[in-house]
Each structure stands twice: as structure tokens, then as C-alpha cells.
Amino acid sequence: MTAGTADARAALPAPLAAALDGYEDHLRTQRDLSEHTVRGYLTDAVGLLDHLARRGGAQAHDLDLAALRGWLAQGRTRGHSRATIARHAASARSFTAWLRRAGLTAEDVGLRLVSPKAHRTLPGVLASDQARAVVESTSGAEEPVGLRDAVVMELLYASGVRVSELVGLDVDDVDRGRRLLRVLGKGSKERSVPYGVPAEHALDAWLTRGRPALATPGSGPALLLGARGRRLDPREVRRTVHAVVAATEGAPDIGPHGLRHSAATHVLEGGADLRSVQELLGHASLATTQIYTHVTVERLRAVHAQAHPRA
Incomplete structure (x- = not known):
């Protein structure tokens, strides 16, 4: 939470501040959301209540459409x-729904709130040959950090996991016999994600020659470690991915999420069905996975040309 948001929260009338405290407890203890998600919801709720207070509202039931x-x-x-704006509207609806359930308002005023639909677009996606060049550019390293960066790139692209899921992996979360990662995703939902032979080679090099050189008594079970032996920070992963991709000629500027998008796109182009990709990515809704279909139009056209009698 920024200093400005903290100041706005501290200036709220007592009843609104109490409502916000209850909402925060709900997000943390009942919904078990990540710290990043809780922070986003609270920031939006503070902004909304600050706006209400400036309009003269002092109680939760003063919040209207x-x-x-x-x-x-x-x-x-x-x-x-x-x-x-669409995200703010969704956040506001979450807050007003909780206010109603908590008995702080007589109705859920957010139910009547209409907001613009966000344009669902993807960031840059690597072509298959670019992805291969990006990932293979980290192979051959011998120093511990280089070995770690190689396994980071391989696992991100091979599995399509989120950065938070990657850095949250422990050594025991890797089933090397079946080449599976046990991932804890959003909402503390666990899933198994496969990875390929090149990623296994990078993982073997990291576990035999890289991790032992960086590990300290404070490393714990973390699979991936930073230079000082602590669990790898997501910011370091983002810096690594941007640097590696930037060194590949013609590749768009993408980070770890771009590698995730690239993996999903290439799996679909290879013939996988949406349900399989949904499971791979850990999407709660198939509608979220469907945003990838627009980048497979060329494959659809090729199938049509091959199969349709009047193509």
C-alpha cells in the first residue's frame, strides 16, 4: 500500500475504517488470497471509501450507486x-457484496453497477523459433547463477507456470521420474504441470552443480535460490527474462508472463485442446483460456484449406 493510500485510510471516518478492517480480515482469513491480491483489493476499497467520505458519507450504508x-x-x-476501470468496478462489486453479507448495508448496490468491458489482449508472444533461441541461449553455463537462469528459462517456457508459482517451488515439488511440477496456484489450488526433457537436463545441472554452491543453512527447501542463498525473488526472475529476451534479435520485449503466453500459444498451435491448456495454466474459467485462440488463426486457416472441399 502506497503512502498516499495509507494516509487516505488513516483519514477515513471511524465507521468506514472499521468496515475496511473487517473486509481486510475477510480477504486474508476467509478467501486466503495472496498478499499482492489483498493489497490490490484494499487499495481500491480505500479509494472508493475516500471518495465516499469526500462526498459527506460516514457510514457504509451511505454508499450508493x-x-x-x-x-x-x-x-x-x-x-x-x-x-x-473494469478492474476497479470488479473490485468495488467484491467490496459491496461483502458489505451486504456482513450486514453493513441493506442491499448490494454493486449489483447494479455497469462497467466497460476490458479489451482482452495479450502481450507480445514469441514465435516458436524465437522461443527456442531465447531458451537455448542460456544453455552451456557453468557458474551457479548461470545454471539457475537456465533452469528458470526452461521451466517457465516448458510448463507455462506463473512467476509466483515458479519461485514458490520446493525441491520436493519436483517429480523428476515423471517430469512433473507440483504447483500451488491462485486460491491455494494445487495442480501438476509437466515439463520436457530439455528442462530436465537444466534441472539436473542446477541441482547437482548450481544449487549446492549457493545453498546456505537459511535456504530451506526452496528449489531456486538467489545469489545469497535465499529463495529466489520474483523481481530477479523478471530481470533475468527481460535481459535474455532482449539479447535475441527480433524478439518482442516480454517478461515471464510473456513466456507463459508463448507456451500456451505454442501448445494450442500444436493441436492441444482448450481444456488441456486450461488445466496446464491453472485457469479457473475456460473463458480466460479462450483469449489465446485468436493467435492460432493461422493454424485454423491451414486446417480449413486442407480439409474443406471448397477451400
Whole structure:
């Protein structure tokens, strides 16, 4: 939470501050959300309640549809994108739904809130040959950090896992016999994700020659370690991916999430069905996975040309 948000929270009238405290407890203890997600929900709730207080509202039941719309309109005047406004609206609906369940309001005013749909777009996606060049550019390293970077790149692209899932892996989460990762995803949902032979080779080199050189008594069971022996920080993973991709000629500037998108796109182009890709990525809804289908249009056209009698 930024200093500005913290100051706005501290200035809220006592009843609104109490409601916010209850909402935070709900997010942390009942929904078991990640710290990053909790912070995002709270930041939006503080912004909404600050807007309400400036309009003269002092109680949760003072929150009405006009206040919600005014808060979103305020974002538009500040130049927020459609995606940001849509996210704010979804966050507000989560908060108003909780207020109703907690008995702090007589109705859920967020049910009547209409917001613009965000444009569902993907960041840059690597072509298959670019992905191969990017990942293979880290092979051949001998020093511990280089061996770690190689396994980071291989696992991100091979499995399509999120950065948080990757750095959260422990040594025992890797089933090397079946080449599976046991991943703890969003909402503490566990899934098994396969990885390939090149990633296994990189993993073997890391576990035999890289990790032992960096491990300290404080390393614990973490699979991936930083230079000082602690569990690898997601920010270091992002720096590594951006640096490796930038060194590949013609490749778009992408980070770890771009590698995840690339993996999903290439699996679909290889003939996998959406349900399989949904399971691979750990999406709760198939609708989320469907955003990848627009990058496989060329494959669809090729199938049509081959199969349709009047193509």
C-alpha cells in the first residue's frame, strides 16, 4: 500500500475504517488470497471509501450507486484505461457484496453497477523459433547463477507456470521420474504441470552443480535460490527474462508472463485442446483460456484449406 493510500485510510471516518478492517480480515482469513491480491483489493476499497467520505458519507450504508459511478468517473477523468476501470468496478462489486453479507448495508448496490468491458489482449508472444533461441541461449553455463537462469528459462517456457508459482517451488515439488511440477496456484489450488526433457537436463545441472554452491543453512527447501542463498525473488526472475529476451534479435520485449503466453500459444498451435491448456495454466474459467485462440488463426486457416472441399 502506497503512502498516499495509507494516509487516505488513516483519514477515513471511524465507521468506514472499521468496515475496511473487517473486509481486510475477510480477504486474508476467509478467501486466503495472496498478499499482492489483498493489497490490490484494499487499495481500491480505500479509494472508493475516500471518495465516499469526500462526498459527506460516514457510514457504509451511505454508499450508493451514485457514489460508485462517481468514483469510476473520477478514474476516467484521470486517464485510467478501460481495463483499469473494469478492474476497479470488479473490485468495488467484491467490496459491496461483502458489505451486504456482513450486514453493513441493506442491499448490494454493486449489483447494479455497469462497467466497460476490458479489451482482452495479450502481450507480445514469441514465435516458436524465437522461443527456442531465447531458451537455448542460456544453455552451456557453468557458474551457479548461470545454471539457475537456465533452469528458470526452461521451466517457465516448458510448463507455462506463473512467476509466483515458479519461485514458490520446493525441491520436493519436483517429480523428476515423471517430469512433473507440483504447483500451488491462485486460491491455494494445487495442480501438476509437466515439463520436457530439455528442462530436465537444466534441472539436473542446477541441482547437482548450481544449487549446492549457493545453498546456505537459511535456504530451506526452496528449489531456486538467489545469489545469497535465499529463495529466489520474483523481481530477479523478471530481470533475468527481460535481459535474455532482449539479447535475441527480433524478439518482442516480454517478461515471464510473456513466456507463459508463448507456451500456451505454442501448445494450442500444436493441436492441444482448450481444456488441456486450461488445466496446464491453472485457469479457473475456460473463458480466460479462450483469449489465446485468436493467435492460432493461422493454424485454423491451414486446417480449413486442407480439409474443406471448397477451400
